[in-house]
Amino acid sequence: MYRSQQLALKYFAAAIALFGIMTAAGILSSVYYVRPGFLLNTFNFSTAKILHIDTLVIWLLMGFFGAVYWFLPSELGREVEGIGLAELFFYIFCAAVAVVAVVFIFVQYGGSTEFSLWFINQGRKYVEAPRWAAIGVVAVVAVFMYNVVGTALKAGKITGIVGVLIADLVPLFALYLDAFPALTNMSQDLFWWWWLVHLWVEATWEVLIACIMALALMQLLGTSRWVVEIWLYVEVALVLGTGVLGLGHHYFWIGTPSYWLGIGGFFSALEPLPLLGMVVHAIYDAGTQHLKTTNRPAFYWVLAEAFGNFIGAGVWGFMMTLPQINLFAHGTQWTVSHGHFAFWGAYGCGVLSVIYLALEKTRGSRGLDGNAWRWSFALLNVGMAGMAGALLVSGMAQAFYERAIGGSTLQAFLAAQRNVWFVEGMYARLLFGLLFAAGYFVLVYDLLTIGRSRGEVEVETRAAAAGS
Amino acid sequence: MSPQELIRTSLLLGAFVLLAGFYALLYSVGLLLERPALMLASQASFALQCLVTLAIIALTPLTPWWKLLIVVSCAIYFRIPPVTWRYLHQIHHGEGES
Amino acid sequence: MYTRDPAFWRAGAISVCIVTGAVLIILTIDSLGAISPGGSHVPLYSVINRRISYEYDWTRRMYAPVIGGEELLFNRKYTEAEAAELIGKGKMVIQSRACMDCHTFFGNGAYYAPDLTKSWLDPVWDLTWKPMYQGSSREDAIVKFLMRPDEFPVGFRFMPDLGITREEGEAVAAYLKWMSAVDANGFPTRFGAGATR
Numbered sequence: 161m162y163r164s165q166q167l168a169l170k171y172f173a174a175a176i177a178l179f180g181i182m183t184a185a186g187i188l189s190s191v192y193y194v195r196p197g198f199l200l201n202t203f204n205f206s207t208a209k210i211l212h213i214d215t216l217v218i219w220l221l222m223g224f225f226g227a228v229y230w231f232l233p234s235e236l237g238r239e240v241e242g243i244g245l246a247e248l249f250f251y252i253f254c255a256a257v258a259v260v261a262v263v264f265i266f267v268q269y270g271g272s273t274e275f276s277l278w279f280i281n282q283g284r285k286y287v288e289a290p291r292w293a294a295i296g297v298v299a300v301v302a303v304f305m306y307n308v309v310g311t312a313l314k315a316g317k318i319t320g321i322v323g324v325l326i327a328d329l330v331p332l333f334a335l336y337l338d339a340f341p342a343l344t345n346m347s348q349d350l351f352w353w354w355w356l357v358h359l360w361v362e363a364t365w366e367v368l369i370a371c372i373m374a375l376a377l378m379q380l381l382g383t384s385r386w387v388v389e390i391w392l393y394v395e396v397a398l399v400l401g402t403g404v405l406g407l408g409h410h411y412f413w414i415g416t417p418s419y420w421l422g423i424g425g426f427f428s429a430l431e432p433l434p435l436l437g438m439v440v441h442a443i444y445d446a447g448t449q450h451l452k453t454t455n456r457p458a459f460y461w462v463l464a465e466a467f468g469n470f471i472g473a474g475v476w477g478f479m480m481t482l483p484q485i486n487l488f489a490h491g492t493q494w495t496v497s498h499g500h501f502a503f504w505g506a507y508g509c510g511v512l513s514v515i516y517l518a519l520e521k522t523r524g525s526r527g528l529d530g531n532a533w534r535w536s537f538a539l540l541n542v543g544m545a546g547m548a549g550a551l552l553v554s555g556m557a558q559a560f561y562e563r564a565i566g567g568s569t570l571q572a573f574l575a576a577q578r579n580v581w582f583v584e585g586m587y588a589r590l591l592f593g594l595l596f597a598a599g600y601f602v603l604v605y606d607l608l609t610i611g612r613s614r615g616e617v618e619v620e621t622r623a624a625a626a627g628s
Numbered sequence: 629m630s631p632q633e634l635i636r637t638s639l640l641l642g643a644f645v646l647l648a649g650f651y652a653l654l655y656s657v658g659l660l661l662e663r664p665a666l667m668l669a670s671q672a673s674f675a676l677q678c679l680v681t682l683a684i685i686a687l688t689p690l691t692p693w694w695k696l697l698i699v700v701s702c703a704i705y706f707r708i709p710p711v712t713w714r715y716l717h718q719i720h721h722g723e724g725e726s
Numbered sequence: 727m728y729t730r731d732p733a734f735w736r737a738g739a740i741s742v743c744i745v746t747g748a749v750l751i752i753l754t755i756d757s758l759g760a761i762s763p764g765g766s767h768v769p770l771y772s773v774i775n776r777r778i779s780y781e782y783d784w785t786r787r788m789y790a791p792v793i794g795g796e797e798l799l800f801n802r803k804y805t806e807a808e809a810a811e812l813i814g815k816g817k818m819v820i821q822s823r824a825c826m827d828c829h830t831f832f833g834n835g836a837y838y839a840p841d842l843t844k845s846w847l848d849p850v851w852d853l854t855w856k857p858m859y860q861g862s863s864r865e866d867a868i869v870k871f872l873m874r875p876d877e878f879p880v881g882f883r884f885m886p887d888l889g890i891t892r893e894e895g896e897a898v899a900a901y902l903k904w905m906s907a908v909d910a911n912g913f914p915t916r917f918g919a920g921a922t923r
Contacts, residue, residue, distance in 0.1 A: 192838065196882035204886045205838045206827035272818040272894050283821035285835055320732060324739075342821055344814040346831050346905060347761040347768050351754075353834075386732060387719050393735035397742045404746035408753075413913035414832040415767045416757045418786070421911060423753070429697055432645050433704060439649060440656050440712040447660035448720065470649055479642035484690060487915055488634050491833030491841050556635055558837075564631035568914035570850045573840040574881060715729070722730055 161522070162233040164240035164307075167247055169522065171226030172515045174254055176607060178219035181261075183600050185212035187593050193586040207268055210281075210288050211261065216503065217286055218257055223511030224368055225304060228325070230518050231375040232311055235319060241310030242303065249303045256296040260289045277342055284349070286357060287339040294339040301336065305329045320389040324396060325371045332364040347415035354410040361503070362403045362431075369510045370395045373462070376514055380458055381445055391441065398434035406431050412483050413490055421483040428481040432474035442466035454527025455520045457610070460537060461513030468505025468541075476501050476548065488563040493585070494555025501548035515607065523611025532606035539599025546592030554585030629689050637688040640680055644698065647677035648705040655709040674706060763810075767909040771809035774799045774900050778907045780847055780917050788912030799865055799900060809900070816901030819894045828885075832910055839885065844917040846899075846906035868902065869895035 189208040192198045232240055240246065263280055270276030277283075278291045287294065309326055312318045318326065338356040343349040374388045408424025442463050453459045476498040480489040489495065520528050558576045566572025576582055629637070651673040658666030681702045685695050728734045760766045769791075777794035796803075804812065820826070826835035829842050851864045858878050861867030872895040875885035890898070 197879070197884050200876065200884050201886045204828070206824050206836065209827050209836050209838070210824065269823050269888060271889075272815060272822045272897070276822040277818075281822065281824050283824035283826055285826050288824060288827070320736070342817065344810065344817045345761065345763060345768065346817070347908060348758070349817075350832060350834055351757065351761060383720075389732040390719055390730070390735055393732060393739045397735065397739040400739070401742040401746060404743070404750055407750065411757070413910045414834070415761050415908040415910050417760045417767065418788075418911045419753075420757070425694075426697065429701065432648075433701070433708065436648055436652050436705060436708050437712045439652050440709050441716060443653065443656035443660060444713060444716045444720075447657075471646075475642055475645045475649065478645045479638045482637075482641065482690070482694065484629055484694070485634060485638050485641070487913060488629075488631075489638070490913060491830040491835075491837060493837055496837060556638070560631045560635060563914060564629075564634050567916040567919040568841060568844070569848050569918055570840050570845075574883065577883060718727075719730055 162239050163243045163247070164229045164233045165518070165522075167243065167250060168226040168228075168230035168518060170250055171222045171229060172518065174250075175219045175222040175226060175511065176515070176604065178215045178222065178257070180600055180604070182212055182215035182219055183593075183597050185209075185215065187590070187597055188212075190586070190590045190593055194583075194590060203265075204268070207264055210264055213286055214260075214288060220365075220503075220507050220511060222253075223507075223514070224365075224372065226518075227372040227375075227511065227514040228304075228308065230514065231372070231379075232308065232322075235322060235375060236311050236315040236317065238311065238315050240307050241314050242307050245303050246307050249300050252296065253300045256293050260293045263290070264288070282339075282342070284339075284342075284353060287353075289339075291340060294336075297339070298333075298336060301329075301333050305333060319385070321371050321374050321385075321392060324367060324392055328364050328367040328371065331359065332368065335359050335364065350414045351411070351416065354407060354414075358407045358410055359404070361506075362406060363400055365507065366399045366403065367396050369507055370399070372514060373465070373510060376458070376462065376517055377445070379517060380453055380455060380462065380513075383445070395434065395438070398437070402427050402431045402434065409481055409486070412486055425481065425483045429478065431481075432470070432478050435470040435474040438466045439470050454529075455516060456527070456529045457533040457537070457606075458513045458516035458520070458528065460533075461509050461516060464537070464541060465505065465509035465513065468501070468509050468544075470505070472498070472501030472503075472505035472548065476552070488559040489555065492555045492558040492562065493551050493582075494559055497548045497551035497555050500551065501544065504544045512603075516610075519607065519611055525611040528611055530606065530610055532602055533610060536599045536602035536606055539595055539602060541599075543592050543594075543596025543599055546595065547589050550585045550588035550592060552585075554582045554589070557581035557585065633689050637684070637690065640684050640688060641698075644677060644680045644684065644702075647673050647680060648702075648708075651677060651705070652709045656713060659713060670709075677702060677705065769793065769904065769907045770806055771813050771904055772804055772806045773907045774809050774813070774903045775803050776907075778846065778903065780844060780906070786912075789915055789917065790909055790912065791907045793907060799903060800863075800896060809904075812897050812900045813904050815894070816897035816899075819890065819898050820901065823888045823890070831905070832908075833913060839883065841914060842902060842905070843908075843910060844906050844914060846902040847918060849918055865896070865899040865903070868899040872898055 185208050189205065189212050192205045192208070229240065229246070267280055270280040280290055281288050282290060282294075289297070308322070308329060312322055312326065335356045338352045341349075341352070343352070370392055374392045377383050378385060378388055405423060405427040408420045409428035411420035411424055446459070446463060480486055480494055480498060516528060516533075557579050561579050561582075562568055562572045562576035566575055651670050654666050654670035654673055658664070658670055681698055684690065684698050690698075761768050764770045773793060775796060775798055777797035779792045779794060780789055781792050782788075783790040825842075828836050828839040830837065831841075832843050833841055851867050855861065855871050856864060856867040859867050859870035861870050869892060872890045873892065874887065876887050
């Protein structure tokens, strides 16, 4: 195994650990909604939420890094350039995440000084980590880029997939620089902040996961490079064609000119179209290539990715994206519903499929199957769908009562929070969140044990039962 | 837009894309398993999507430009599964030639 | 068949990126002018010296802020530079206390606490918090609330004590007043229209 692949396994382990912390912080966050005054002044909602959303970003990023470190050596035919540095920075990355989390939990906030922004909390959503840690992230991403580009140069070749990856890493890196400024003007702050957040999760991250899926499909289904490259370029064209100007759907209400209502709404309305193509593609692959795969969890998580992306990002997004609707849906639990479902479908499922792919190779088993992965697959997906559904009910109630009827004052806000639909939705969300958490535990058990003797016996048993 | 129109419009828009998803799913699985019943179901799903489109035109307060966008999108959704499937078939079966 | 050549699709992907990216950059340059203080949508910081209200604009068919006559904040008339400094301080408070992780600003942030975009115009300050905190003015009530938000735990959703000082509270009050004067294309619509009087 290449050193890069061993590093990949470490990144996957760290990613799964952070996935657990994210889930725990998520459950905690949901308790505040059903227990008034919960842990007030001891551990406020904001702290739980920060832990929840920041670990979301980091676990996925670590999953992406792991996936690239896993595939790169076989893609380019040599060990990754600068692997020693990459290994060092993995530990630096983990240590920085731990320190930041400890400060969030035990210090929580400081005075309104630069010191607070540098060492405690920057207070901008998703990028709350203090500036010293943001510098660390920049360094980690820079090393990652050096690894990718350096390996390509040393190997003397840039495959189509690697070419797209390198082209994608440049804006990915540059956009993160918005994690540093503290602009007085909130409109300007949010304007640039959305360049970072949207052009990460609805552009550069989509291209990144597409590159990873391209590399995964070649291994999982034996699809030829030529086919996978065509698919990658088509997807990049469609996703960026709709996503770059789809950024406008975040510019409806932050103080920008009103032409963004038309532009953002139009391109955003087109965003589900490529996702429908991905659904067709997933079924095509499932059917015509199915017999060639023995890694069932990896395959099913790829399917979950295609469907989850379409439903969570496509259907859920389309329901709320037109500005006439968004005027009421904006800044409510409706957004939360869409956000959870979209992140899960677009990225969570994809990272899990790659981890299973890697495990098949490291465990040296002839295929991967079993009961545990099916349970975790069911619990996680039903849990997520249930949470999204519950939040949709709460969110629609909130849009209806707080915004449409109430006029969005504090009084209207409180009335909506007390509304029976809203409250029931919050309880249902917590319940499905617990299902999701159960799925996480089964996932960890499965990742630790699949492909070892237990897994092999199950694969053989199923094969025998199928009479094949 | 009244509060009731808000909920109605957003649910219709969600149904619009969801039915497109069912259409694509049933179409693709129908082609894969060569089951005419599934192909018929896929056409029914798209027919429902067209009905939802009409409902959006008739029952929502969206302005004409947005309604036009929905209608054009509906036509594009109709073409995506067959075009995608045919193209995938072409490139996968052209693998030996490259 | 050119559609089976990856290079065709690669050229397509690159073209799409260039065209949409160029449009985005052009629109960004235009938008940055509109969202700078004094631009078409964002007022100068010294708007805190004026009366702000929120009314339906029939030509644009959306709610829009209306800047009225003089209505001083903390009985003080701020120059543009002084207002900018005060409001800058307010933003530092907002970031250091991570307000965005409970509240929303222009609908962005967390959804545990109310949206603050038009909070300056919320009737609750004059009707409820001013009498309860014995505030001498709306802005004084805001400051007193921020300094001791958990003093009157009525209701069911409580704001924690974040150690906000008098000076910081005044900066946040100024921030809220300035922010309420930003034209956010009608968000939140009908603000205060559902309130009881």
